[in-house]
Amino acid sequence: MNRVTRIAIRILMGLALCCACMRGYCQDAKLQLDNLNKLSDKAARVTDVTLDGSLLQFAIGLIEKTDDGDEDIAQLKSIVKNLKGIYVKSFEFDEASQYSKADVESVRSQITARWTKIVQSIDKRNNEHDEIYVLKSGEHVAGVLILVAEPRELTVVNIVGDVPVEKIAALEHHFVPNEKESGKKQKKEKSHDED
Amino acid sequence: MHFSEDDLRAALKRKDPGEGFTQRVMARVEQARAEGKTKPVNGKSKNNGTFFAWWTLRPAWTFAVVALLLLGFAWGGYQYSEYRHREEIRQMAEKQRQMEEKQRQLQAEAEKAKEQAILALQIARSKLNHVLQQAQVPTGMERIRRQRL
Numbered sequence: 225m226n227r228v229t230r231i232a233i234r235i236l237m238g239l240a241l242c243c244a245c246m247r248g249y250c251q252d253a254k255l256q257l258d259n260l261n262k263l264s265d266k267a268a269r270v271t272d273v274t275l276d277g278s279l280l281q282f283a284i285g286l287i288e289k290t291d292d293g294d295e296d297i298a299q300l301k302s303i304v305k306n307l308k309g310i311y312v313k314s315f316e317f318d319e320a321s322q323y324s325k326a327d328v329e330s331v332r333s334q335i336t337a338r339w340t341k342i343v344q345s346i347d348k349r350n351n352e353h354d355e356i357y358v359l360k361s362g363e364h365v366a367g368v369l370i371l372v373a374e375p376r377e378l379t380v381v382n383i384v385g386d387v388p389v390e391k392i393a394a395l396e397h398h399f400v401p402n403e404k405e406s407g408k409k410q411k412k413e414k415s416h417d418e419d
Numbered sequence: 420m421h422f423s424e425d426d427l428r429a430a431l432k433r434k435d436p437g438e439g440f441t442q443r444v445m446a447r448v449e450q451a452r453a454e455g456k457t458k459p460v461n462g463k464s465k466n467n468g469t470f471f472a473w474w475t476l477r478p479a480w481t482f483a484v485v486a487l488l489l490l491g492f493a494w495g496g497y498q499y500s501e502y503r504h505r506e507e508i509r510q511m512a513e514k515q516r517q518m519e520e521k522q523r524q525l526q527a528e529a530e531k532a533k534e535q536a537i538l539a540l541q542i543a544r545s546k547l548n549h550v551l552q553q554a555q556v557p558t559g560m561e562r563i564r565r566q567r568l
Contacts, residue, residue: 273539274530282525283532303540310539337525354550370546382544393551395544 253359253367253384255334257313260380266322267315269412278307299391306386313380328373331380335369349374358389365389
């Protein structure tokens, strides 16, 4: 085996290792939330969003096609452009204690040492337990987990990819483009009426 | 009637066929063969003769029939080519329709995915701000507001 072959093999092995690491990071960032599906029967309102792969790319493509004039839409575009998956499971119950600690623990148990807990809020008076975890990959964020466990509500948000948490938190309440457009139209109509 | 043994013996007694028996038999055979060959030929020629006689006697009719047949074939061929052309157009239109339908479905899926992404981000924003508020951490909006102030 000559020197060139040895170098080529080393480079290939390095690349394979990098790929494996990247794959490992992506898999770590995506948590298994399917075991919460059993709560759907008890919940009065269920919000289940699973967006990844081509479907998310479709959504990102459509959001990126939206008119760039608005500041919030521009912000929305900057949020979604590097996302690889969005998984939300939210259950609202009519009565308290409809879910067990084990249900929450099933999500929390998947948090490995690479995840960092950035915020934790425990409100014993209201029996509320909220946590935010971030998975970092070098300088970038590889995933975020928002866990909100209230007596009558359990919400788990898992976002995979380079998530700009600050930008998400700073989004306007009414950032849905369609609503904004309809709001603009209404404003225009009002101004026409005034004229 | 009663036959005696002598009568039978006399009747079955060997007789000489006479001279030229073989020639006579062969002549009969030849005659029969010749008749067998000529008879069906005669019958056939009679029928064919009737048919061919018809077109030899009425060539105008024959030409008319041939012309009609040719016209029929030409018309049939034209109709078939028209049918094929129509069929091709129909198939192309069907393919186009299917592609448009697929495009519409993809567009609808993309719209739905976009709405879901926005809903997910709304929930994420709401819960993120809720947790930050609970933990007394200034939220993004508050931070911006403070920076503006």
